Structure formats: C-alpha cells, structure tokens
Amino acid sequence: MNELIEYILQFGNLNKQQIELIRKSAIEKKLVKDEYFSEAGRVPKQVGFVVEGVIRGCYYNNKGDEITRCFITENNLVVDYVNFESNNVSSEYLQACTDCTLIVFSKQKWEELSYTISGWNEIKNRMVYICMYQKSRKGPIISQDATTRYLEFIENYPSLTNRIPLSYIASYLGVTQQSLSRIRKNIR
Template sequence: MDQMIDYLLQFGQLNQHQIDLIKSKALLKSIEKDAYYQEAGKIPKEVIFLIKGIMRVCYYNKNGDEITKYFLDEGHFIADIHNFNQGTPSTEYLQAITDCEYVVLSKRSLEELSLTIIGWDAIISKVTAKGLADKINRISPMMAEDAKERYQNFLRDFPTMANRIPLSYLASYLGITQSSLSRIRRGVI
C-alpha cells in the first residue's frame, strides 16, 4: 500500500492523517494469472493500483479476434476512467497475465476521500492526466512505425515486461502475427 501512497505524493501533499484515511479506504487484493479483473459489458466500480504483476487491456474486434490494446505493470493506477465516471458498461477486458497484487479503491471510497481531503481532487486530476498521457504515448507512435520498429521500441520502453508477456499477447499488441514476431525476434535478438 505504501507504493500507492508514494505514487500519490508525487502529485500533491498529504499529511499523515490523510494518508491513514486513504489506507483505511483501500483494500489489498490479488488475482491469479490469466484471470479477468474486469469484463466487457460490466460497469467498472473500482480503481486499482498495481503493486505486483502485469495486466493487459484487450477487446474483441468485429471479426471476433482478441486484440491487446496495451499492458500495465507495477506502479500504475488502472481504471476504465470514462465508463467508471459515467457508470456505463466497459467495452474492454482487463486480464492478469501474471499473478498480480493490487490495491482497490471503490467508487464510494474515492467519493468519501474527495469530500474529506482538501486537494484530493487535484491529486486525482493529475494522476488521471498522467495516465491518459501515458496511454496516448504508448499507442500513438505505433501508428507510424513498421512491425520491427514497434518491437524494438517496446523492448526499449518496457524492458522489464518483454520476458514476462506471452508472445501471443505481445504480437497482438504490436498488430502482427505470432510467426511474424518470431521472425522479427530472430533478427533483433
């Protein structure tokens, strides 16, 4: 839980009483590899902070193909923020691709913290802005790169994730087949 508090402190000041209040509202949970934390069609009711492991956001396209949108590892908040805020069903899945441990903050807990901690909304706004910027920076450059560049940039940007992600998920994320990824890896590694 201290990892989450340290992360929040990057975005604003919190005194010990406020930190204790946040900790009292948070729950520590775990999920096994391959299990789905969130499924499409369900309304997100929590925000999580990943302490250990890797999760992926994925969806099914109109042909029924599973597409990996992006990966998240330790030290990140994870939320389907639009659907969470709107109270509408998600269109994406969130799956643990390793065993994961995370901190949960429910919607109600976040609302209570907002009413109790002066400056909480500003902290959450900054956390959300950083998360959205990270998401854009993860996805946008890939549009102009070829498959080899996408793979090399993934290795550069996420060196600790590369060996922890199944090749099928990585290929889906890169927008290529698993056999193409294998050929690229033989030429790059």
C-alpha cells in the same frame, strides 16, 4: 500500501490523517494470471494500483480478433476511468497477464476521498491524467514496420518481454506470433 502512498505524494501533499484515511479506504487484492480486473459489458466499479504484476487492456475488434491496447505495470493506476466515472458499460477488458497484487478502491471509497480530503480532486486528476496518457501513448503506430514497432515496445516496456506471453505482445504489435518470432530472431 507504501508504494501507493509514495505514488500519490508525487502529485500533492497530504498530512498523516489524510494518508491514514487513504490506507483505510483501500484493500489489497490478488489477481491470478488471466483473471479480469474489469470486463467489457460491465460498468467498472473499482480503481486499482499495481503493486506487483502486469495487466493488459484489450478488446475484440469487429472480426472477433483480440487486440491488446496497452500494458499496465507496477506503480501505475489501473482503471477504465471514463466508464468508471460516468457509470457506463466498458468495451474493454483489463486482464492480469501475470499474477498480480493490487491496492483497490471501490467506487464509493474513491468518491468519499473527494469529500473528506481537501485537495484530493486535484491529486486524483493528476493521477488519472497520467494513467490515461500512459494507456493511450504507448500503442504502436501501425504505419511503422513490425520491427520498428517491436523495438519501440522493448523501449517502452523493457522488462515485459520475459514476463508476459508472446501472444499478448504480438496482439499489441498487430502481428502474428510467427512474425514476432521471426522479428525477435533477426534482432538477436
């Protein structure tokens, strides 16, 4: 829980009572590898903070291919916020790539913080902006060659190559696993 509080305090000041209210509003949740935090076809009902582990955002294209859109690592929020906020059905999955420990707020508890903590909306908006920016900016640029995309992946996610399945990295880069293996072999 301390990791979450430290994260939140980057975006604004809170007194001891407000911090205690946040602590009481959240629960710790464990996800095992491959378990979903939220699923396509359902309305997202929770906001999470990754304490340990890696979560990926993915969807299926019109050909039925699984596409990994982003990775969410420790000390980051995880939520399909647009659909969470608007109570709409999601079109993406948020899935644990590794066993994960999260601190989770239900929609009700997340909204209650806005009513009870002065300045929470400003703090929340800053956190959500960072969350959405990270999910959007780290996608590979498909017009780049695959080696360049892989090198950028390593730069953006230096600790992930040995933590998550290569199939997820290949999906993120838009290449086959065989192509990714060749790229990795040529770089070494």
